[in-house]
Amino acid sequence: MSKQFTVPPVVFPSGGGVNPNVGNINQRRVPTAPFQPSSSAIPFMAFDMGSVPSSSGSLGGTISTSAVSASASFEDEEPLLDELGIHPDQIWHKTRSILNPFRVNPAAHKDSDLSGPIFLYLSFCLFQLLGGKIQFGIILGWIVVSSIFLYVVFNMLAGRNNGNLDLHTCTSVVGYCMLPVVILSAVSLFMPQGIGVVRYATAGVFVVWATRSCANLMVALADGVQEHRGLIAYACFLIYALFSLLVIF
Template sequence: MSREFAVPPVVFPSGGNPTVATGGNIQQRRAPTAPFQPSRPSNSGIPFMSFEIGSAATNTAGTIGVGTGPLGGAANFDDEEPLLVELGIHPDQIWKKTKSILNPFRVNPTFHKDSDLSGPIFLYLSFCLFQLLAGKIQFGVILGWIVVSSIFLYIVFNMLAGRHGNLDLHTCTSVIGYCLLPVVILSAVSLFVPQNGAIRFGIAGVFVIWATRACTNLMVAVADGGEEHRGLIAYACFLIYTLFSLLVIF
């Protein structure tokens, strides 16, 4: 036995929106409201915060390399210092200090008052490179000897100078590194000298004396209290550069 239910008719107006007739009243659907939109700042100085693509494109269009500084002025990259200067590397000073070692009789200590480690690192890498060309991989050995030699000479000098000694470890390492130049030249010359010969030992002796004299003069000049102990300081420098020369000879 089937039962029939009364279904009210559905009437669609000519506007296209469906309406439902309930109790003789036609209720139309409400038009959808726009989503929440944040307020747009009128004087925002940041382009991407203005929510306007057109204004952002207009504001960002400009010359490359010119920005706005914190005080509103234009900051030009041409006024900035070179990268090497910002890293503390001064090639002109390194060249002057290296050139001053070439003459062991007239070493200019003026350039070595301001110590640095850029030049010694370059000489260290050069020394390791020439040793590598000779078939000797001694990067760690040379670096370890430089550290030990710097600490050794630093302790010896300050013990001899006493209260008048003002030598710091950074200056001591810088002087030893720059005076390594004769040993670097020795390692380059030894590539063309026959092995196990008296000539090789004679050339090594000349370069060791060169490095010892230059290092002694600089140590006495850059620090106080070492003039009266020049002989002992020269002996310590002689031991240091003799060890480096043994790496070249053998």
């Protein structure tokens, strides 16, 4: 026996017979925007940009002002070489003062630096490499030992009270006076290998040149060591003779 269920009739109302309280159930609801800014919202986050002309104008003015200040500060910055402590004009002035062994300018070496000596050391290593000698480690080690050796010898001669030459200045002077040895290394590339007397004589001239320049600078930059000029010159001669042996052999 089948059961009978009472189903209410389904009524499809027309457009004109819509119940005003219920509304049209077939009519789709219009979606609302997910974000509707209120009147107190931030001006630049509003959708209507035309409603806040004053705020946008002030924002653009701020950006342009900051851009101008940034460009002005960039122009006022020092060059990259000056920030790294490398002054090409100063290096050239100090190097040129070594070219005349009889008239060295001590005033040019008052401000010591290591950029010029490093350039000369690399040039010396390069010329030795062109001659078939890979001596980067040897040259670097001898440079450090030579600078410390001359610094200790000078302070022992000048005494504790008169020794006013620091290690940085000593390293700078020794490095710049390496210029004759660097020139010797470049000249040796074009010299015949068989004639030993010519090579020894040429090396002796450049070693005396470097020794005289270094001794004059050391005495001029320090105080109270005029009577020890010969001993300082002897220490400088040992240093540059040692480097010249790398060129000869």
